[in-house]
Amino acid sequence: MQRKATAQDVAKLAGVSRSAVSLVLNGHGDGNIASESQERIRRAAKELSYKPNAVALSLRNQQTRVIGIVSDRVISGPVDGNIIAGADAVAREKGFVTLGLDTEEDAQRDASAVETLLDRHVDALMYVTVGLRELMVPTGMEKAPAILANCFDSRGPGHLGSVLPDEVWGGAETVRHVLGAGHRRIAFLTGPVDHPAAQRRLEGHRFAFAAAGLPFPEDAVHPAGWDISDGFAAASAVLAATAENRPTVLLCANDRCAVGAVLAARALGLDVPRDVSVVGYDDEERIADFMVPALSTMALPLREIGAAAMTRLLAAVPGARRKATAGLQPDRSGLAGEELIRGRFVDRGSLGPVPPL
């Protein structure tokens, strides 16, 4: 493990000065350095497989090219990390790297995570949450360009901007598919009533009914929850009715809730989707796609959310505006406001036609 080559080494091998090496390798060679020297420098650099020291660059440029990501449980938890993957892909493509810190849902650690990141001189900050929710933005986040992904500023709009799934649209789109399949007796097994995602999806459901000229069946709304057991309990209750009164489709809070619903149906001797259809939400990998039957579900655009958030964030970081020798000040316009991203409905089979009586 010999020491890595420095610009000094390259200069010596090429028989020029350090400054010449710097100029040439950064593309400022033409018009400054004899083309013959340039060639020699490039050859020497390649021979020594010279790479500028990122740490020295950070110090010199006052820019680390690291984006700090704080998350409540996206990294540590058993949840889809696609928001971060999407964000990372965009960052990587621009020569940045993401440094993720997970608070494991301990709000006490929020501020210290931000502080750690700031101490490391990250160029910008992102806060990512597992589920859509309001966020008490941790102190310190205002000290760098920042954006929220899958959460929104508790102080209201006009503060930190965010990128969110378009839940209202998603709720409406789901209903459009269900109505389109001919169903009219629908049960809504929703998330907790005070949960923003549950509220927005319900709003979307209502909207789609109105748009279809149908009255919304308020008494078909059954607050359930996000877990298998929640879906099981709610579905068990809802399906305990005669065939002619029983809903023909269960719109579930998410895919795990849908798994519970299918279990409940099976326990009652009902087949899905022959006797009753079940629709999920999220398109959770390895759940929705491998469930029996595979779940028809509204896919959450997690990757796109991460990508969009990082794109907006990087627009505020000087060095990411490619070859930005100018403007060393962060430009925070474009960081405000909410951006809503739409998912797409994935029809896999758990949504079937209306069963004949």
Added chain:
Amino acid sequence: MQRKATAQDVAKLAGVSRSAVSLVLNGHGDGNIASESQERIRRAAKELSYKPNAVALSLRNQQTRVIGIVSDRVISGPVDGNIIAGADAVAREKGFVTLGLDTEEDAQRDASAVETLLDRHVDALMYVTVGLRELMVPTGMEKAPAILANCFDSRGPGHLGSVLPDEVWGGAETVRHVLGAGHRRIAFLTGPVDHPAAQRRLEGHRFAFAAAGLPFPEDAVHPAGWDISDGFAAASAVLAATAENRPTVLLCANDRCAVGAVLAARALGLDVPRDVSVVGYDDEERIADFMVPALSTMALPLREIGAAAMTRLLAAVPGARRKATAGLQPDRSGLAGEELIRGRFVDRGSLGPVPPL
């Protein structure tokens, strides 16, 4: 967002030189600096809320205090990130930070991920995989102290060390619990036959039978797979027998496989665990604990694996051997060899007594 205070600022405010500030704040003040000056310096530092610039420190100390983690899909995927959480907790406690890079299961990106990390001058490297598997160690990993978590070097032992779950023990322990509950007709719905975790667990199963003085029922082994659909298919076949020939318990490859098994049982009108018991593996959060019935399962010690791996790794990093002014050379002893970590069996109810005929 005014510029952060530097040691220079502190020195000026305290009326001393930069070097004095550095000495005092690093604990080398006694015997060098007048205690009165020391006090003044500390006050000034606090007043300006001075924090040494991490980037400058990295450059100066030739140590970034960043540990690079490459993973195949732990960050981006829908899987439990507890290995990384465990590793990160240990690192954080010693003043390190982890920089995770996910290849999204594209082996082509392995080497470039390592290169990116090395370019950033991480002090050490860890490779983490979602499932236990053999790893073709990417080129470049030998350039820094390195360790593997949940995977092992394809070149055999004696190369890169690793920390792994003790699958043989886990397989045996599971069987001990099942036998202890009185079951004798056991069906093994295993993972793919060529999968190391499946092989080791099976080895453990055999061992436990032998230890109990029982012959191992080789024809009760049914290669299934890791997904819900795999468990459903295998369990459907296995349970299609008369009550007196049917197994009384299904040992599943993992929790999702167990979900499939429960679905299959329900489809046949069988209750779990009244008519047939089902045992999972992994103790997957939000699956095992919220399943109906909640799954009895062998918990994978993911967090402990991450913690153990990071502990061993940091032992090889100079600055982590607290206040190590000496030995600037990495000490790679202790990085070789395999370390096996045991999980624990979690009994939640899906494992019941043997049903009466």
Added chain:
DNA sequence: TTGAAAGCGTTACCAA
């Protein structure tokens, strides 16, 4: 007890 200076690896300005 203190201050000055070197060095970590870069880049960029300014003379020559």
Added chain:
DNA sequence: TTGGTAACGCTTTCAA
């Protein structure tokens, strides 16, 4: 066209 030098912020040795 080129090379010397300052600066980024810090630690540590050496001389005063």
